[in-house]
Amino acid sequence: MTSAVSAIRRLDFEQVRRILPQRFPLILIDRVAELEPGVRIVAIKNVAGNELHFLGHFPQIAVMPGVLIIEAAAQAVILLCLAGQPLDRDSSPGFLANANFSFRVPVTPGDQMVIEAGIVRRMGNLLIAKAKVFVTDWLVASGELTLSNGSEAPTAC
Secondary structure (H helix, E strand, C coil): CCCHHHHCCCECHHHHHHHCCCCCCCCCCCEEEEEECCCEEEEEEECCCCCHHHHCCCCCCCCCCHHHHHHHHHHHHHHHHHCCCCCCHHHCCCEEEEEEEEECCCCCCCCEEEEEEEEEEEECCEEEEEEEEEECCEEEEEEEEEEECCCCCCCCC
């Protein structure tokens, strides 16, 4: 017997694009390698040198902006909550209320970010998650995210 949790294990870019409320150019997840809905996710972001933010951050030495690393982690958490759920964008946890992140190593073009995230706690319309971002086997960033759907209704997760 296959449970609903084990039924969703991976998502390709088209599935990610259909689930996330973000649109081009701010979809920062290329695929999902592992997914246990509502519990844990491993998402992939391939960092390409032709991404628009590299035009100004920084022109001499391209470095992925920390705010976009946090956004990628937040999108992984949104996917964690919404994958396998009926799509209801009004109740999706799409508003990043707070992020407490530490950065250890710069992310540059050619890197592949592996984002591991899990739900820590739910409080009303707030969702607290922890995330770690790796490049190869190096921890480049980690922290806690607080997301909200901006209403009084509980989040989808």
